[in-house]
Amino acid sequence: AQSVAQPEDQVNVAEGNPLTVKCTYSVSGNPYLFWYVQYPNRGLQFLLKYITGDNLVKGSYGFEAEFNKSQTSFHLKKPSALVSDSALYFCAVRERGGADGLTFGKGTHLIIQP
């Protein structure tokens, strides 16, 4: 069975500082990995995904994520945080050739302080 762990319920970062939201995964085979963001009263918005190739993936709003196969991690990063980045972030995984549904982590609240 596949699973995703987001070890931090909340991450606090000062505006302008770099941010990292952690994600580790477990699948039997090779993964497709995703990050989604949820703002209040909105659906989950796709940020970026890892398919294959370059381990550093760039996505929307200046976010990027680094795939590390040996550590089974896919941490979300941004060099300089904005207050508007404050939201709930979800990491998700699908196994290649596996089930249709995404398996999500429990989410991490990112709070950017002015």
Add this chain to the structure above:
Amino acid sequence: EPEVTQTPSHQVTQMGQEVILRCVPISNHLYFYWYRQILGQKVEFLVSFYNNEISEKSEIFDDQFSVERPDGSNFTLKIRSTKLEDSAMYFCASSEQERGFDEQFFGPGTRLTVL
């Protein structure tokens, strides 16, 4: 930008009643999904739907649940004989293709409260 829409945003029902949650996927998308999130828990996959039939379902999606695409635009989730534990946020999603790495686009969700 095209969006997945869901109605109603909040549904309150009595235990034992039937509810229908509605979704309008993005118009050129062919694959549709329902997920749910019980308060404080993870978002969980319920079912996927393609070509007017269920493609895959999780163990959560038992006989109490059904899905339908009654016309060219709507995609519905019916929950029969609701239970207290069905209270959750239900998300609809759609994708253009289903190659494993295609991103799914989510609606804003319907909050179902069963009393």
